[in-house]
Amino acid sequence: MMESFFFLLFAAMAAGGAIMMIASRNPVSSLMYLVLAFFALSGIFVLLDAHFLAAVQVIVYAGAIMVLFLFVIMLLNLGHREELDMRGHLARMVALVLGSALFAAVAALVVRGDEASLASEGSRMAVDAMVRSRGAVGALAEPLFTSYLVPFELTSLLLLVAIVGAIVLARRRAP
Amino acid sequence: MNLDIESASLILSAFLFAVGTAGVLVRRNAIIVFMCVELMLNAVNLSLIVFSRSLGLEAQVLVFFVMAVAAAEAAVGLAIIIAIFRHFEGVDVDRFNILRW
Numbered sequence: 087m088m089e090s091f092f093f094l095l096f097a098a099m100a101a102g103g104a105i106m107m108i109a110s111r112n113p114v115s116s117l118m119y120l121v122l123a124f125f126a127l128s129g130i131f132v133l134l135d136a137h138f139l140a141a142v143q144v145i146v147y148a149g150a151i152m153v154l155f156l157f158v159i160m161l162l163n164l165g166h167r168e169e170l171d172m173r174g175h176l177a178r179m180v181a182l183v184l185g186s187a188l189f190a191a192v193a194a195l196v197v198r199g200d201e202a203s204l205a206s207e208g209s210r211m212a213v214d215a216m217v218r219s220r221g222a223v224g225a226l227a228e229p230l231f232t233s234y235l236v237p238f239e240l241t242s243l244l245l246l247v248a249i250v251g252a253i254v255l256a257r258r259r260a261p
Numbered sequence: 262m263n264l265d266i267e268s269a270s271l272i273l274s275a276f277l278f279a280v281g282t283a284g285v286l287v288r289r290n291a292i293i294v295f296m297c298v299e300l301m302l303n304a305v306n307l308s309l310i311v312f313s314r315s316l317g318l319e320a321q322v323l324v325f326f327v328m329a330v331a332a333a334e335a336a337v338g339l340a341i342i343i344a345i346f347r348h349f350e351g352v353d354v355d356r357f358n359i360l361r362w
Contacts, residue, residue, distance in 0.1 A: 093266050097273045104277050104300055108284040113292055120296050123277070127303055130270060136310045139324055143306075146328055151299065151335045158339045159292060162346050171289040171353065178287055185283035192275035196268050210315045217318075230322050241329045248333035255340035258347075 099126035114165045117155055124148040137222040270311045277304035291342050291352040302331050
């Protein structure tokens with residue numbers, strides 16, 4: 087009961103934040119609504135027993151990436167824009183129709199596949215036992231550092247390339 | 262409540278993805294388009310976490326990688342936006358047609 091109350095609260099916050107992000111004029115308030123949506127999503131991660139990823143969501147997404155966005159908005163001085171940069175009515179209609187169609191398609195899949203559940207109760211029990219015996223971090227770290235070790239190391243390479251690329255791209259060209 | 266939390270999370274994830282798609286289509290500010298892409302990535306993360314409960318924790322490893330790629334993408338993308346702002350004096354995506362053949 088408590089769980090579904092909090093789920094509804096966080097889901098409403100996430101959905102409302104997402105819609106307000108699209109609808110608001112000011113890029114800064116748009117960003118703040120997105121941060122609200124991310125915080126609500128991390129609450130939903132907690133409800134789904136992904137505690138470590140909820141913490142990472144707050145630290146990395148709502149913290150680092152959103153600060154980066156805010157920094158760029160401030161740097162480019164876009165914070166006090168008053169006119170709405172929406173496209174015209176035709177594009178809005180197209181976006182509404184396409185968005186509703188996408189949502190309806192996926193939601194129909196979820197609702198229809200509900201009774202034929204995704205996996206057996208057995209594998210769910212196995213995941214639960216794994217989390218309970220190793221803790222939220224250990225259960226995630228074990229596959230990350232054994233079977234996914236090479237992708238993990240490649241991620242560090244990707245981040246290094248991204249840092250170098252960002253510096254090269256944003257550097258002011260010498261006249 | 263006949264709709265359990267996992268199905269409701271999947272539906273919320275579909276909704277957030279659809280909102281992100283609509284935002285990419287409707288907004289012209291490049292930074293807000295980027296924010297909508299981040300929202301879509303997060304919607305996918307949510308559905309991966311739902312699946313990780315029944316299909317195994319490898320899905321959460323995938324979420325980890327999605328977050329790392331999203332961080333890299335935000336850094337490079339925002340650098341491109343800064344470079345484009347210097348060149349075009351604005352971040353309106355309708356004015357960028359330098360990749361058009």
